[in-house]
Amino acid sequence: xxxxxxxxxxxxxxxxxxxxxxxxxxxxxxxxxxxxxxxxxxxxxxxxxxxxxxxxxxxxxxxxxxxxxxxxxxxxxxxxxxxxxxxxxxxxxxxxxxxxxxxxxxxxxxxxxxxxxxxxxxxxxxxxxxxxxxxxxxxxxxxxxxxxxxxxxxxxxxxxxxxxxxxxxxxxxxxxxxxx
Amino acid sequence: xxxxxxxxxxxxxxxxxxxxxxxxxxxxxxxxxxxxxxxxxxxxxxxxxxxxxxxxxxxxxxxxxxxxxxxxxxxxxxxxxxxxxxxxxxxxxxxxxxxxxxxxxxxxxxxxxxxxxxxxxxxxxxxxxxxxxxxxxxxxxxxxxxxxxxxxxxxxxxxxxxxxxxxxxxxxxxxxxxxxxxxxxxxxxxxxxxxxxxxxxxxxxxxxxxxxxxxxxxxxxxxxxxxxxxxxxxxxxxxxxxxxxxxxxxxxxxxxxxxxxxxxxxxxxxxxxxxxxxxxxxxxxxxxxxxxxxxxxxxxxxxxxxxxxxxxxxxxxxxxxxxxxxxxxxxxxxxxxxx
Numbered sequence: 001x002x003x004x005x006x007x008x009x010x011x012x013x014x015x016x017x018x019x020x021x022x023x024x025x026x027x028x029x030x031x032x033x034x035x036x037x038x039x040x041x042x043x044x045x046x047x048x049x050x051x052x053x054x055x056x057x058x059x060x061x062x063x064x065x066x067x068x069x070x071x072x073x074x075x076x077x078x079x080x081x082x083x084x085x086x087x088x089x090x091x092x093x094x095x096x097x098x099x100x101x102x103x104x105x106x107x108x109x110x111x112x113x114x115x116x117x118x119x120x121x122x123x124x125x126x127x128x129x130x131x132x133x134x135x136x137x138x139x140x141x142x143x144x145x146x147x148x149x150x151x152x153x154x155x156x157x158x159x160x161x162x163x164x165x166x167x168x169x170x171x172x173x174x175x176x177x178x179x180x
Numbered sequence: 181x182x183x184x185x186x187x188x189x190x191x192x193x194x195x196x197x198x199x200x201x202x203x204x205x206x207x208x209x210x211x212x213x214x215x216x217x218x219x220x221x222x223x224x225x226x227x228x229x230x231x232x233x234x235x236x237x238x239x240x241x242x243x244x245x246x247x248x249x250x251x252x253x254x255x256x257x258x259x260x261x262x263x264x265x266x267x268x269x270x271x272x273x274x275x276x277x278x279x280x281x282x283x284x285x286x287x288x289x290x291x292x293x294x295x296x297x298x299x300x301x302x303x304x305x306x307x308x309x310x311x312x313x314x315x316x317x318x319x320x321x322x323x324x325x326x327x328x329x330x331x332x333x334x335x336x337x338x339x340x341x342x343x344x345x346x347x348x349x350x351x352x353x354x355x356x357x358x359x360x361x362x363x364x365x366x367x368x369x370x371x372x373x374x375x376x377x378x379x380x381x382x383x384x385x386x387x388x389x390x391x392x393x394x395x396x397x398x399x400x401x402x403x404x405x406x407x408x409x410x411x412x413x414x415x416x417x418x419x420x421x422x423x424x425x426x427x428x429x430x431x432x433x434x435x436x437x438x439x440x441x442x443x444x445x446x447x448x449x450x451x452x453x454x455x456x457x458x459x460x461x462x463x464x465x466x467x468x469x470x471x472x473x474x475x476x477x478x479x480x481x482x483x484x485x486x487x488x489x490x491x492x493x494x495x496x497x498x499x500x501x502x503x504x505x506x507x508x509x510x511x512x513x514x515x516x517x518x519x
Contacts, residue, residue, distance in 0.1 A: 008513060008514075008515075009507050010510065010513055013510065013513075015242075016513075021513065024513075024515065025515040028515040029515070045514060045515050045516065046509070046514060047509075047510045047511065047512070047513025047514045047515075048506075048507035048508060048509055048510055048513075049507055049508050049510040049513060050507045050508075051508075053303075053304065053305075054505075056305055056308070056448070057275060057305040057308075057309060057446060058446075060242065060245065060246070060272060060275075062249050062279070062446075063424065063425075063445060064417050064418075064424050065415065065424055065425065065426040065444070065445060066444070066445070066446060068415070068418065068426070069444055069446075069448075072475040072500075072504065073473070073474045073475045073504055073505060074474070074475075074504055074505050074506070074507055075475075075504040075505075075506070076506060076507065077506070087210070087242065088210060088213070088242060088245075088246050089214075090213070090217060090246050090249040090250060091214075091217045091218075091250075091253070092183055092214060092215075092217045092218030092219070092220070092221075093181045093182060093183055093214075094182050094183070094184060094214055095181065095182055096181055096417070096418070096419055097181075097418070097419060098418035098419060099418070099419055104499060105504075106499040106500045106503065106504065107498065107499055107500075108475060108476070108477040108496070108497065108498070108499060108500050109415075109426070109450075109475070110381055110382075110384050110386060110415040110416070110418070110426070111382065111418070112418040113504075118210070118214070119210065120184060120208065120210050120211050120214060121207075121208035121210065121211055123184055123211065126182065127182050130182050131182070134181075134419060150181070150182065150183060151182060151183040151184065151185040152182055152183075152184065152185060153184075153185050153186075154184045154185065154186045154190075154207060154211050154215075
């Protein structure tokens with residue numbers, strides 16, 4: 001089965017509560033379910049942390065450029081998608097990722113070398129797989145039932161959102177996808 | 181990028197106010213702030229609600245801070261007033277108030293910034309952001325006697341294999357969109373006051389928005405006399421391409437010309453260098469290099485200013501000369517360890 005490794009990076013680790021970790025667990029579980037339906041195994045989800053002091057204020061993101069700088073200053077070597085988890089991403093959106101993210105996580109600004117995901121309660125189970133989808137090459141989709149639709153209900157997904165065969169072909173072409 | 185979709189019946193003032201206090205199960209405080217930050221969503225009395233949240237003692241510090249940052253987007257004047265009125269804030273409110281005053285406040289707000297930096301939530305990041313807010317006020321309003329600029333550790337010049345770049349003039353339509361993006365950060369900027377240049381950087385187009393005074397001798401004399409925000413660097417959002425301010429270009433007079441610094445909007449320096457008048461003071465020649473910090477490339481930026489225009493060119497490494505930092509492994513954060 002094709003597979004993609006994911007790293008979780010908690011930005012401002014000390015700020016995350018037990019409830020937050022439960023939200024992250026649910027989002028990881030949802031991510032695996034979403035991609036499993038098109039035959040992709042999302043695995044790893046190894047956790048890393050950036051302490052509040054080391055984060056230098058980037059535990060709470062105030063603009064898209066701050067999200068970009070965060071990913072350029074921190075990375076985990078290897079071919080896994082780096083997902084930076086933040087408690088707050090001020091603004092109307094709940095995350096940011098490049099569409100078809102780079103294979104070289106040592107690329108410098110203005111490249112963005114990971115996805116940034118805000119913890120927004122139950123809706124995090126839609127935001128995390130959506131932003132990972134962007135990194136793997138998926139653009140927005142007009143079907144409200146599709147993972148890549150541009151909004152998610154504040155209550156999160158109640159059924160597994162769709163991905164199409166065409167989208168699976170796009171993901172298969174990303175350099176972080178390992179094919180059997 | 182993903183928006184939160186909230187049913188209309190939950191967008192009522194009372195429901196949102198309860199959510200911001202964590203007093204309802206229908207929406208978290210974070211979701212409420214996210215919705216309030218979205219100008220496309222019609223929330224009754226949005227700015228009143230944000231203003232009240234900033235001032236509320238019974239709302240979490242992180243929510244109050246996020247509310248102030250949201251207010252700075254939707255009602256800048258009210259955000260400045262709210263920031264000035266903050267007393268004994270927690271860290272997130274202090275950071276939001278300091279950022280608001282530095283970016284949108286007046287020259288007298290340096291005192292309010294100093295008061296916030298001496299409050300109950302003094303942490304290294306509060307001190308650093310307050311220093312930058314005072315620097316920003318000094319540059320926005322040309323306040324003299326700022327002392328010598330600190331010398332920064334720079335990355336050596338890149339080799340000949342680094343990517344070369346050169347600026348081009350931007351058409352009127354393109355410049356209009358870039359200037360609009362800068363106005364989100366600095367409302368006073370316009371085509372009358374600034375010129376726009378484009379630079380191809382890998383697959384992306386970044387833009388320089390520079391003070392028009394650079395183009396004439398009298399304007400340059402003024403810029404050589406007092407600190408100034410010389411311009412902005414605008415980069416496209418990596419997801420949807422919309423432009424946003426990524427760097428501020430700050431200048432400060434020295435004995436021989438200008439000290440230049442390009443900083444993130446949060447103050448961390450990214451490029452640093454100097455500019456000196458050319459022969460007969462007919463222009464300026466500038467050289468900047470990357471500041472040594474994790475993820476920095478080797479980079480050399482040259483700028484030439486004359487009566488006929490501004491040209492910016494140089495070389496930049498494709499990958500980091502200073503490796504990015506590696507976060508600490510945290511097994512207790514693995515979902516598999518908890519399931």
